[in-house]
Amino acid sequence: MPKQTAKEGAVGSPMHRVDARLKVTGAARYAAEHSVAGVKHGVLVTSTVARGRIKELDTAAAEKVPGVLAIITYRNSPKVPGYSDAKASNNPRVEGQEIKIFYDDQIHFYNQPVALAIAETLEQARYAASLVRVAYEQQPHQTDLAANLQQGTEPKKEKDYARGQAYAYRSAPVHIEQQYGTPIQVHNPLEMHAAIALWEGDKLTVYNKTQAPKLAQKDLMRMFQLPEENVLVHSPFVGGAFGGSSRIWPQETAAILGAKHVGHPVKLMLRREQEFNLVGYRPRSMQKMGLGATPDGALVGVTHEAFGNTSQYEQFAERIVHPTKSAYHTLNMNTVYKVVPLDVSTPCWTRGPGESSGSFALESAMDELAYALRMDPVALRLRNYAETDPENDKPWASKHLRECYERGAASFGWSKRNPTPRSTRQGDWLVGQGMSSGIYKSERQEATAKARLMADGTLLIQSATADTGPGTGTIMAQIAADASGVAPENIRFELGDSALPPAPIQAGSHTATSVGSVVHDVCVALREQLQDLARGQAGSAFSNTPPTDLVALNGELQLAQDSSKRVSYQDILKQQNLPMLEVTRQSKGGPELKEHSGKSFCANFVEVHVHALTGEVRVRRVVSVVDAGRVLNHTTARSQVLGAVVWGIGQALMEQAVIDHRYGNFINHDLAEYHVPVNADMPEIDVQFIDKPDPIISPTGAKGLGEIGLVGFAAAVANAVYHATGTRVRELPITPDKLV
Amino acid sequence: MNQFQYVRPTKQKAAIDALAKDTSAQFIAGGTNLVDLMKRGVMTPQKLVDINKLPLNKIEKENGGLRIGALASNKAVAEDKLVLEKQPLLAQALVAGASAQLRNMATVGGNMLQRTRCYYFYDTAMPCNKREPGSGCGALEGINRMHAIFGFSDKCIAVHPSDMSVALVALDATVLVSGPRGDRRIPFADFHRLPGDTPQKDTNLEQGELITAVDIPDGPFTKNVHYLKVRERASYAFALVSVAAALSLDNGTIKDARLAMGGVAHKPWRLNEAEKFLVGKPATEDTFRQAAAIAMRDAKAFKHNAYKLKLGPNSIIQALKNATAVG
Amino acid sequence: MADENPGTPPENADHDGNRRDFLKKSSLLTAVALTPGPVLHAASAEWDEKVAAAFEKVPLKLEVNGVKHKLSVEPRTTLLDLLREQLHLTGTKKGCDYGQCGACTVHVDGERVNSCLRLAVMEDGKKITTIEGLANGDKLHPMQEAFVKHDGFQCGYCTPGQIMSAVACIREGHAGSEGEIKEYMSGNICRCGAYSNIVAAIQDVKNGGQKV
Incomplete structure (x- = not known):
């Protein structure tokens, strides 16, 4: 060779x-930008109740709008053959029955598509959509996780876990027990989801934005009962996804049905407010964390209980307790995870799915334990460093987290930190420093x-x-x-x-x-x-x-x-x-993958300034040290971690989709009211890589990079805010109202 | 968006005539708020009268003050030499608003007329007395963390979103309008309304009246001014609370003071009592604290905005501190 | 109809050449002309497509990336939708359609604006520059070069808006410091989080002294 x-x-x-x-x-051409001859424009009409049935449907005014080709509803929609078959309408990656578009009069969540206006121009279609009148027979809905915890069930795909003694933390000499929460976070990629559907006989071509052309194709084959050679999914550029383009969503199905009905290709782009309901989101979490340790900081027991929401029609489970299982050495551990079905659309994988919510609880709790022990948070983590994966005792494929801590602490100047909360001030701003670590699966x-x-x-x-x-x-x-x-x-x-x-x-x-x-x-x-x-x-x-x-x-x-x-x-x-x-x-890959535990790791060090009077939090400085195996491209790798830091800042300080439970819908459903970080929110970010090849996961030595920088990051911010102010915020995001 | 007629007069009279008898018509200038609202079906004018051809964008000295044309862009005003020299508070407030792109488009007149950002107003599926009189107020018993603590009614608890207007009310500006029944001047403090029983009316403008300019009298507030905007991200967000503070100082004593708040009421909220208190007092944090307490006397919170009862006075203190620290 | 007097904007309802011309052909609409407003609205649902289209379009002259266009558009068409759907200039992106993300940023007579909030008819007679008009033939604009060099994007969807905004940021004189750049670029959201690289690209171009 x-x-x-x-x-x-x-x-x-x-x-x-x-x-x-x-x-x-x-x-670069994104989903809605492909040139398809004769394409017509589709605009969705969506439900304004969270649960019920369509009582009246009046499309007459809409149909009269000049340029309108059709208004499609459950009454006149072409059939989706797979819908009549329970097996075919089960997405193998999510338990349950996927939402059926224009299938019947039943409403399962707010903003569920009820009609599609198709017209020659976008303006005509939009206007026609606004004229569709729908009356609903409303039924009581439940959209509040906190009020429905008793409905929680153990998900089929995430079983409870225990080793040693459950709840052992309670009898430890030093222990903490706290509750944490994370709100619904919406992917909100800059490109709103869009699709162009084209039928040529019984051959279907879909231009969309997908993270998985083959899975999208399989979803469509299953739904429309078509052989592989009859379904083509084309998605050369994707304007951001973050998990939100991981399955076929209503806009693709609607465009396909629309194209079938009118006999022309149909293009459809969601409106920003529809992005909140129709293409998944990170579910709300409510968590309880118990940590117990000996006075010298050795973990005696760890317990992590978590609730998350799912929809009534599918059971979406995420890896919320996974970081807890593998992050630190402890003999006694148990995790409990329940999902609660609500009258909302199904959540979906969102960057650092599960891990980033779960690690907020774990890494905040580790900080709280460090304070309870009067121990440095880095020292506490090193004291409980896991030399093998505590979940299964397998050797790590590779782990250089110790070096992440060391390099991060040195670059950040961690040793100069006075651990006393509220001890540092610059003018009107309280200064705080916090850290966390992250762990995320690495697989092939x-x-x-x-x-x-x-x-x-x-x-x-x-x-x-x-x-x-x-x-x-x-x-x-x-x-x-x-x-x-x-x-x-x-x-x-x-x-x-x-x-x-x-x-x-x-x-x-x-x-x-x-x-x-x-x-x-x-x-x-x-x-x-x-x-x-x-x-x-x-x-x-x-x-x-x-x-x-x-x-x-x-x-x-x-x-x-x-x-x-x-x-x-x-x-x-x-x-x-x-x-x-x-x-x-x-x-x-070979059997060695199964014999090892593959993970990427990171250590996050964050400095925040909190305004003493207004409670505004600004992240000023970040050092993020990542062990993701060999770095294949230092430019793009650094960019990915920069992106994770931006997401972490969003998750920590501003992102939350708020539901008015009386109506069962998000009320801040646009980018003016759902805040994602802007350029002015950016701190000085120092990204460092250990850059040592992993010998097991892949021949290139790479592990994985897309998520790891986000895992634990929000906790580092929360820990820094505690250090700055003495206030521990356990419910994200950390907005000024919680600190003023 | 519905079909509408579009006309673009070059004469002021033609513009006013076009609206005078047509309650379904709207002026459009920058369009930054109106087009947004039309896309969502919140506003459905049947005719748009584009006033951009009217010669209303000058910024000039006028009768011991500044006259700013209604069509001057937010950017042009924020960066204008005269404005920076005479009314730096206004420039600060403008720059705190929106984004560079939107400030290029948005006009002074339009900025004053922007509608509330209340979630329930913006979503046509929700009840809102401002959008649809009689439909109820969604915010009253709903999510009201962004909402008013002053001057609300049981019909509406929305707040006015403009930053610029907070500075203008503090600076005793006057709005010049021209309408079917001639010209008139409206003191800025009387331009916007409290919601009362008719929250659908944001201002005291009458049908067909066109804002032509804003006059700001020259004052002593050329140095010790500060516009403080508290928001959930560092830029490009509406205020949780904002404060326009202007002081005239003589050896550490406050000779004159102006104070107004944004994000707390249906209109830019002038703090007259607190201003009176400040005059003659030393410019110290203790003075500011007392003024802030006076300012908040009538404040009342709803379920989710109680933090404003604390954030409000704290922001007043900070704005006054910042204004004092200048120079 | 629009060809008769192309590019003349309607001064008001009574002097709308487009409309006057149409009225000659249809008595049906006389009533509408006398009482516009709500009646027009009520009528619109009853018109057949052809009649409505003829009535509702207005002439528009635009120069886009140096190319002059004589168009006939509905007043409700935004500049963004005109660019993307009618002129097939899809480089300008739709990220929110409400002026809240900056992806649709273009230059109108040299100033950056959110094209999603501009009605196309309001730009009559103006010069529009989009991302497609920034490079000089095959030679990239210095800002495009700098975005490549500094990896100022990931998915690329906000990128045209960021670049148009970045060029304007320097031209406006708002690239004086890192802090000023961050503030004046905050109207352009990047969900991938390329902000620091975008700032680096702008500083590079600014410090390089190249003409933008």
């Missing part, structure tokens, strides 16, 4: 994004990739993954470059299309590991074939050269000892009379 050129290789270099030019010139899923070396020496790699923003195409080109020997600028990576070789969803921080591994494997295989061809070629200079003496670089094979002996990939193809060389590989 030729030598790797790891040191000088493309992997690890801060290469610019391969799609950068398209994005900065406006040429099965993926397939195809590599095609062209006669001109360029390399095309294909896999049906997505790029929601992390820079998938860029790191894949880098991995492919090092593994194939083709220069990165001569590599094109195609994604975002269900016709490409199958890849898993871009979620759970596993794209670099899953797709990256198979891209690596397929390029190694390609290179090996090229070597064989070169060595087997009559009269080849390499015919007696062992493969280990060949170096693949810049689209050539070179003799390691004498680089003047070389043959280009183009020439190899030419000599063999091959128009191209194509290799497909599938890979999923």
Whole structure:
């Protein structure tokens, strides 16, 4: 096998994004921007009650609007064949029956689609939608988690866990027991969800925004009972997703039904307020955390109880107690998690799903315990450092959290911190410093990739993954470059299309590991074939050269000892009379994955300033040290952690979707009232990577990066706010009204 | 959005005539609030009278004061040399509002006329007496953390969202309007209304009246001024509470004071009693604390906005401190 | 109809050339012309498509990225929807449609505005620059180069708005310090969180002294 050129290789270099030019010139086409001949415009009408049935439906005025082609409701909608089959209307990733669009008169949540106006122009469709009159027979609804905890049940996919003695913390010499809460958080990607649906006979093409072209295709095959070759999902650019594009949602279904009904392609983009109900959200959590320790800080017992909401029609469970199970060494631990069905739409994975809510409780509680013990919070974490995964006693695939703490503390200047709350002040502002750590699963899923070396020496790699923003195409080109020997600028990576070789969803921080591994494997295989061809070629200079003496670089094979002996990939193809060389590989990793616990880790250090009079909190300084294995691209990796910090600031200080339970809907359902951080909220952010390859998870040494920076971050902010003010805020977000 | 007629007169009279008899017509200038509300069906004018061709965007000295044309953009006013020199408080308030893009579009007249950000007003599926008289007030028993602590009625507890107006009421501005029955001047404090039984009316403008300018008398408030805006993120958010503070100081003694609050009432809320208290007192934190207490005498909170009873006075103290610290 | 007097904006209801022309052809609408307002509204639901379209569109002259357009648009069409749906300039993004995110930022006569809140008819006679008009042929604008260099985006959806805003931020003289840039770029939301890189890109261009 030729030598790797790891040191000088493309992997690890801060290469610019391969799609950068398209994005900065406006040429990148997102879901609603594809040019489809004859496309009509659709606008959804959604319910204004949270539970009930449609009593009257008057579409006459809407139908008369000039340019209107149809108003689709449950009365005239084409059928979704899968809806009549319980099995087909069960999304395998979420227990239950998915919401059925234009199916019957039943209303299950506020803003449920009840009609679709289709017209020649967007303005006409929007106006027509506003004229659809719907009267409801309202039934009592429940949308308040706190008022319905008794309805909680153990989710089928997240079982309670115990080791040692349950509730052991209660008898520990030092213990704390506190309740924490996190509000509903809405993904709110900048691109509102959109779809264009096109029927050609019984072939369906959908342009949408998805993190998973293959899963979207499967959802549609299941719903519309179509074979794989009849469903194409096209999603080359995704304007932010964060978990919110992980399944087929009502806008796709509605566009598909609309297109079927009017016999033209239909384009549909949600309105911002519909983003709050129709495409998932992070569920509300109510949690109780008990920690007990010996006076010297050794954890005796840990208990984590959590409630989250789900819908009445599906059971969505998340990994809220997972960080607790694996973060710290303790012999006694139990976790309890219950989901409560409410008359709301089904929640969905949201960046750092579960872990980020759960870690807010855990990492806040660790800080509270540190104060109870009069111990430094970093020291407390080091005292309980887990050398193996406490959940299952498996060895870590790799863990460099200790180094995260050390580097973070040093860079931040943690040793200079006076631990007494309210001890530091700058003018009108109280200064506080807090820290936390984060843990997030690192795994690898099965993926397939195809590599095609062209006669001109360029390399095309294909896999049906997505790029929601992390820079998938860029790191894949880098991995492919090092593994194939083709220069990165001569590599094109195609994604975002269900016709490409199958890849898993871009979620759970596993794209670099899953797709990256198979891209690596397929390029190694390609290179090996090229070597064989070169060595087997009559009269080849390499015919007696062992493969280990060949170096693949810049689209050539070179003799390691004498680089003047070389043959280009183009020439190899030419000599063999091959128009191209194509290799497909599938890979999923071996048994070593099961024998180890794969996790990424981070340590967050945060300084906040809290205004002494107004209670405004500003994050001023962040040091985030991340152990995510080998860093494939320092530029895009840093950007991902920057993004996680911004999300963490949003979660900690401002994001909350507020329900008026009388009506069962969010009332702050736009971007003026649901606050996400703006540029002026940005602190100085120092992102550091341990950058040590993980030997188990993937051949590139990468673990996962998308979520880890967010996990625990909100707690670091809350801990810093406590240090600044002496006020412990246990219910996010930390808005001025809670501190004034 | 419904269909509507669109006209773009070049003469003021034509503009006023176009609205005079047509209650379904609206002027449009920057459009930043009106277009937003039309998209959501909150406002459904049948005719828009685009006034951008009217020559109403000058900022000039006038009779011992500043005259700012109603069509001057928020940006133009905030960065105008005369404004910065004579009325820096106004410039600060403008810059605290919205975003650079919106300030480019929004006009002085439009800023005064922006509608409340009350959730229930904005959502046509919710009850709101301001949007639909008689439908009830959603906020009264609902989510009211953004709502009024002064001057509300049982029909409406919404607050006025403008930052600029808080500065203008503090600065004793006058609104110049022109209507079917001629021109008139409205003291700024009387321009906006309290909700009473008719919360659908935000202002005392009459049908067809067009704001042409705002006059601000020259005053001593050229230095010790501060506009404090407390919000949930560092920029581009409406105020939880805001305070416009202007002081005239002589050797640490307050010669004259102006104080107004935003985010607390249906109109920009002038704090006359607190101002009176401040005059002649030393500019100390203790004085400010007492003034703040006076300012809050009539405040009353609802379920979710009790924090304003504390945040309000604290913001007054901080704004006065900041105003004092200047220079 | 609009061709008769293209680009002349309606001064008021009685001098609307577009409408006057139409009235010659239809007596049905005479009543409407005399009593506009609510009657017009009531009538609109009854009109057939052709009649309504003819009546409701107004002429509009625009220069977009140096290209002159003579158009006929409904008054309710926003500049953003005109760009995206009729001129197929999809580089300008719709992120909220309510002026709350900045993704739709374009320059109108050199000033940055939220195109989602502008009625297209209000821009009659104006020069619009969108992200598609920023580069000089194949040569990227310095701000586009800087966004690439500093990784000023991830998903890319807010990027055109950010870049248009960033160019204006420098032109306006609001890029004097990091703090000033952050404040004057706060009207552009980036959900991926590329803010620090965006600030770095702007500082780079500003300090590089290139003409923007």
